[in-house]
Amino acid sequence: MFALKVARRYLLSNPSQTLLLIAGVALGVTVFIFITALIAGLAVRLTDQVTGDSAHVSLEPPTRVARVLAGPDLPVESVALVSTFQRKQIRDWPMIVQLLRANPAVSAISPQISGSAFLAKSEAVSPVSILGVDSQGIDAISQITPKIISGDGDLGADGLLIGVRMAEDLGLSAGQSILLRTDRGVERQLTVKGVFRTGLQSLDERVAFMSLQTARPLFVLPEGVTNIEVKLKNPDDARAVARFLAGATGLRATPWQEKNLSLEDALTAQGQTGTLIQIFSLISIIIGVASALVLSAYRRRGEVGIMRAFGVPGGFILWVFLLQGLIIGLVGALIGCASGYGLCLWLQGIVKPDGTSALPIAPEQGGYVAALVLTTLGAVIASILPARSASRVDPLEAIQQ
Incomplete structure (x- = not known):
């Protein structure tokens, strides 16, 4: 040319x-x-x-609302009240876990029982968020066991893992006993099996881990779980996966972006x-x-x-x-x-x-x-x-x- x-x-x-x-x-x-x-x-x-120490998608039971009842057999309109004592739970969680395992976008799954409680030692009392997890999958969402600085991650039947700040506030160390009182009014003496340090204040100061089997009687949940936490191979897919899971399971699926709008x-x-x-x-x-x-x-x-x-x-x-x-x-x-x-x-x-x-x-x-x-x-x-x-x-x- x-x-x-x-x-x-x-x-x-x-x-x-x-x-x-x-x-x-x-x-x-x-x-x-x-x-x-x-x-x-x-x-x-x-x-x-x-998202390194949190789930990309959280599955929870759908929100229950009071329903207005009306009909020819009712002289006046009535309201069907929703019990505030009965915990919302996912009863068919094993089937949902199988569904999640078949999804190629999912990398880790953690069925959990979460609830609020108090830890008491002598006169010291501290509020705590309890996470009951599968003993074999404690690191599915957050890498906890590699960050244990004393004790180990073997929860057993009465074990508890707590953060280093909580341990310092209550004067606890691995091997000591502590009284736990849940928001369901159930008390139990547990043993601190390990103390971890993640560097995140929210985890180190306010979160404790126990096994699912230990959490069930404490929170009066003999069958179901309160939430299922999901990790994805690509965090950017969280919204699309959440929409799919919400439609497939009928649960409330929340992607991590909605929890971190800022x-x-x-x-x-x-x-x-x-x-x-x-x-x-x-x-x-x-x-x-x-x-x-x-x-x-x-x-x-x-x-x-x-x-x-x-x-x-x-x-x-x-x-x-x-x-x-x-x-x-x-x-x-x-x-x-x-x-x-x-x-x-x-x-x-x-x-x-x-x-x-x-x-x-x-x-x-x-x-x-x-x-x-x-x-x-x-x-x-x-x-x-x-x-x-x-x-x-x-x-x-x-x-x-």
Whole structure:
């Protein structure tokens, strides 16, 4: 294609300017990729921190409401009251667990009995949230046993795992006995089998774990469970999976996003900020390419005029400048993608003393295809104005100049 040869010759006739222009495009693409990878990595880290020790979807019994009864046998309207003492529970939870295990999006399942209670030792009393869990799956949702600092995770028939802050407040240690009084009015003497430290105040200060078998008589639930906690392979699928489970089971399914609306708002605002930075990067690329090609078209008015005088059509001139923009954008974008990926890998390799990455960055989510396509397209668009200007040059006027 002759137009491509002419475009390449124009670019090579001033190599320093062409290299500087390509370097500017590559720098803009590098910034685009870095921002994209940083925003994605920060979102992943924040999501992991929030959902690392909590469920992605929580299944609970549907909310019961009072019903108004009316009919020919009733002289006046009556209200069917809902008992506040009877605990809401999931009676057919084994069938639901089987359904969850067949779902490829699910990575872990934890049927639980949750309730409120008080721990009492001598005159010290502390409120506590009890989680009755399967002894074999205590780490299904939260990694508790690896964080035990004293004792072990063998709950047994009367065992209790408590957080380090609760242990300090009550003066407890592994092996000691403690009286537990539930909100159902049931009391039992339990043994602290282990003390854990997760680093989360809500867990370390207010949550205690026991086995499902121990929790049943304490909360008067001989058959069912109060909730089923679900972990997913991809936390972003929580809303879709929650909708499916709600329809399939009739239970109330709550995704983690609805429990952390402030985090979701923050991630949305963060993503919008990143998008603005990306847009400004593309605008700077377009302005740079357009200004360079405008100057090139002005300097080559004489050459363009001679070509037009020899009968070269304006469409050919148009293609020459469009191809210059295409080459600059494509080469600069390829170099920028490579340098951006290398920068992200290097930054990811910088680790803190605890072994975690110092900068939350995800090189694999740098938006390379988008950067390549948008930059190349932007460079072509930037070349349209100078290309149209060059194609409309009056041959006589250009040669006289």
